[in-house]
Amino acid sequence: MSVAEVIVDVPTMQTNRPFEYQIPEALEDVVVAGMRVEVPFGRGKRRIQGFVMKVKDTSDFQGKLKPIIRVIDLKPVLSKEMLDLSYWLADRTYSFQISCLQTMLPSVMRAKYKEYVIPLDDAKNDSEVENLLNGAQTLEITNQTDEKTVRKINKLRKAKKVDIQYVVENHALQIKRQAVTTDLNVIQLHEQKSKLRANAKAQIKLLDFLANHLGDLPVEFNVLQKEYGISRAAIKTAEKNNLVKVVEVTKLRKPVGINAKKTTNLDLTPEQKTAVDKINSSIVKEDPQTYLIEGVTGSGKTEVYLQAIEKAIKKGKTALMLVPEISLTPQMVNRVVGRFGDQVAVLHSGLSSGERYDEWTRIENHRVKVVVGARSAVFAPLEKIGLIIIDEEHEASYKQDDNPRYHARDVALWRAQVNKCPVVLGSATPSLESRARAQKGVYHLIRMTKRINNQNLPHVQIVDMRDAENSAVKGDFSPALKEHLQETLNRHEQAIVLLNRRGYSSFMMCRECGFVLKCPNCDVSLTYHKDLRRMKCHYCGHEEPVPNSCPNCGSKKIGFYGTGTQNIEQQLNDLFPEARILRMDVDTTRRKGAHAKILAKFGQHQADILLGTQMIAKGLDFPDVTLVGVINADTTLSLADFRASERTFQLLTQVSGRAGRAQKPGKVVIQTFNPDHYAIKDAAKQDYETFFKQEMFIRHQSNYTPYYFTTLISVANQDEGKTLKQSYWLKKQLQGALSKDAILLGPSPTMISRKQNKYYYQIIVKYKHEPNLHQRLLEILNETQADAKQGYTIAIDNEPQHID
Ligand SMILES: Nc1ncnc2c1ncn2[C@@H]1O[C@H](COP(=O)(O)OP(=O)(O)OP(=O)(O)O)[C@@H](O)[C@H]1O
């Protein structure tokens, strides 16, 4: 008898373990670990999905096992490594194992899709294959497909005669797209161009594009429009004049990075070489060492990554490179694709689920050596991983906000152990946790202190907005920032202007003295609760009325702080009517591809000023940018979060690093009401090490990460009284399980204490060593299962990235 252990798709605590099912004889050699199956569950005729975790010969179960109804996948969708990972992940994130398994699955398999058998090329005339397909091109697998056929398919698949493919429903409809190609060669294109009138700008642009991208044709209308600003009308005109042909293509040849030019290794600077040598030695030794590259902005970290990836490939291995979603720009992707060409798969949210599936299949079929992607790419089905890179490792977006609340860095470290490969964490501003681990020798620290070309770090000027001269101005621009912007425009160089929007208008600040209203117990700023018209602390629950005058200086100029990007754009327009301005914020980037388009435009110097929120602060590498202006450095400082200083330092250092990256020197102007705050002073000097020491001292004083571990437990219910009662019950349970060294905070309301008619309260546990905590939390989840039916939600977040 064969028995399968199955994790069923019933997300409750009681079902959070494998259930045994009998494998029907007909499916004996079909069912393997990593496949999804349909099984009966509970009483009645309920059928549900599940993942086969293990296949074995015997069962200790006394009664009669129920049989598997059918297989859903004809080949495993998750590897052994992923199945193993799911146990660890579920435990670490306090989530159901089924949620973890589903998270690892490519999104297409969570959507509606169809499954087909397709013959492989050299087996098209095979009699068994012909017999199976019965004259058709493909065979659709449905829940009606009988076991005999399933077995036949499985046999042919193992013999590499057929393959299984998934197609997202409705996807086939959109698969054809209009594209442009030409019969002309480079010389003819240039001839045609010279015949055009000088004012036929669009035609000239199109012909130039074609001449430069002959190898990439046909290219989609979409791409021409979005990335190169060539309109449909221009294409139609060219078609009429027989310059181009319009054809239909089935798919983009490459979703991003279509115009990646082939690049070769750069000559490394001594610092780069040291870094590459160290990492490469670990790749060769298959040593799962973690490196932390602390490299100033513009020190050439990417080139280090690329040359290490090359080493891994040469060793016959693969490489995984994670970057924050917002940095997955064509510029970034082109750097990798330019070096490794077709061997690269890119996973990002801009892909449709069909495209995502294509990339996933390429990875699974070993046609890919390098995967570049955002957080969830950490689950890419790569085998024989030789190197994992996490760029901008300090980014909070590496932690998923929903269940399972995993941190990509933790998953990467787990996979590195299994694959015996090094991990490289890179940043100009490492997270305190990582830098502290390097201090203790858990990670190996590599410092890169010089910019490429020995260019100096930009000169940073702090502008004290409390000064008479500055507080007198009407708008948000100090005379100093205005002057530097004007000079930059005069020199025909480019500027980046950052509006720091985090914490926007939720805290109170005095415009006279810079005083921020803070909690008397916790030293974090109080948050305005609009519904209650009161100021509240999110840590301890302290609250007080909204003050009418500044408690520090008595001025009436105390108010909620914050201005919108649109308003700043208007001010820029008024100040510099001749300047071309691009605005980048949630509003202008809502449309798919808009983000990349704005950056491309700015990169081609079609604008003088790029104005934006946090999303413009990282990774951008534009040689003409010589000025960076920060309108309001303070807003992140006032977040009700113990990482407020760290986030502020990171943001200011990163955005400053956008200036003066090439030949021309850079200049940065930071406007602030807190010019003496260490996060701002150290960022102005781009001095990570000094900041690190100071911030570690403060974390030590206040018992926070990395000196203490943090776990956040939140409770929600429609009834505020019930939420509070449950929270206090929970707190009591925890008190019983913790030693006297642990610190319990709360219950206190969260930032938005009422969401979708539910009240949220949170408890924070800070601890150093609590062997019982994990187990107790699991038990609490179990004990409160019944409450879930009454509308209670309890969520546990291990090492939260945001506390609000
Ligand atoms: N060895 C080299 N020789 C010449 N140019 C180089 C070399 N290494 C990197 N560069 C160039 O220097 C610039 C900055 O490099 P890169 O963008 O990798 O910096 P970074 O360390 O990632 O900075 P940031 O943290 O600000 O993103 C890039 O334009 C890159 O092409």
Ligand SMILES: [Zn+2]
């Ligand atoms: Zn407080």
Ligand SMILES: [Zn+2]
């Ligand atoms: Zn004041």
